[in-house]
């Protein structure tokens with residue numbers, strides 16, 4: 001497909017696959033080294049926008065920057081297979097040494113500085129990707145407000161970075177992790193459980209409404225959590241969310 | 245037939261698309277029948293860094309004519325628009341604003357900063 005002449009000059013970056021890590025069947029991380037020794041500054045929660053050249057089209061797909069380290073020359077993305085998903089399938093075909101093009105970083109689902117008010121992070125499965133750098137940001141700070149990650153998945157192996165996140169929490173009295181496995185369930189059942197927990201703890205549990213929330217996941221369940229919290233009296237701007 | 249007139253603030257040539265909203269989707273990113281869907285399906289580029297998922301503002305457009313003929317913005321779009329640079333009272337996200345009316349005449353401006361957003365970003 002030829003693009004129209006008004007297509008703007010995009011600041012396309014190039015990166016090379018340096019390492020591949022399989023978390024579990026169908027869940028993978030690619031470690032991407034930026035071309036020409038470049039570095040990428042990003043705010044925890046942001047994503048890059050990858051150009052995916054398929055035979056019949058070039059697809060644009062967002063992948064959160066999942067990096068846990070501060071090495072800005074290599075970025076990690078973490079993704080899973082999607083039924084019928086050609087973009088994700090293309091990423092799974094990339095091998096070490098392959099290059100890919102992207103623009104970014106983008107996104108406003110961001111944590112600019114370590115939490116100054118009580119913070120609740122809610123994620124499921126691969127959607128831990130944008131949350132992981134937030135956890136590191138909090139852990140690196142000398143002080144931060146109590147921060148809890150509520151992390152759900154359909155099987156224990158889909159709780160990614162678990163040992164690392166538990167280590168962060170063990171060394172920081174204001175950082176906690178609670179994981180929840182809803183086995184053999186589809187996403188709807190998982191969100192049902194996440195919504196029940198949210199209702200019990202942060203809606204019915206007390207009258208405190210100065211917490212902030214970061215919610216990330218696939219599908220409408222994310223919006224349901226958003227609505228639950230906003231309807232309970234949390235400020236709109238305190239309920240951050242990203243729906244994939 | 246509905247009509248979508250596109251003005252590029254960076255001086256690119258104006259484009260007009262005539263289409264039947266009932267034929268949507270025209271492409272596969274953004275809501276079916278959205279401004280993004282219509283433009284991509286007619287080979288006219290509009291940035292869509294998040295893949296048309298209402299998670300960025302790179303598809304921000306300003307509606308000059310026919311605002312009321314578009315699907316009303318939902319809360320998620322309003323949340324994103326709040327963060328869009330150069331927000332105006334008739335700003336919309338191209339991936340969310342759907343043209344449903346078969347006789348709609350819509351004019352949009354693709355602002356310069358929408359175009360620049362994809363070409364200026366932070367590296368060292």
Ligand SMILES: Cc1cc2nc3c(=O)[nH]c(=O)nc-3n(C[C@H](O)[C@H](O)[C@H](O)COP(=O)(O)OP(=O)(O)OC[C@H]3O[C@@H](n4cnc5c(N)ncnc54)[C@H](O)[C@@H]3O)c2cc1C
Pocket residue numbers: 047059061062063064065077078079080081082084085086087088089107126129130218219242243244294295297299
């Ligand atoms: C801001 C943002 C950040 C994202 N970050 C990541 C990331 O870090 N890792 C990642 O794996 N994906 C991420 N995604 C999703 C990713 O951009 C693609 O939508 C996904 O890889 C499917 O693309 P596709 O072309 O293969 O499938 P398509 O044919 O485009 O399939 C789209 C369908 O897949 C669903 N979907 C999207 N992501 C997933 C998923 N991970 N698992 C199951 N279903 C999904 C969508 O809700 C939609 O129904 C992100 C999306 C957004 C908007």
Ligand code: FES
Pocket residue numbers: 291292293294295296297298299300301302303304324337338339340
């Ligand atoms: S393409 Fe990202 S919000 Fe429309």
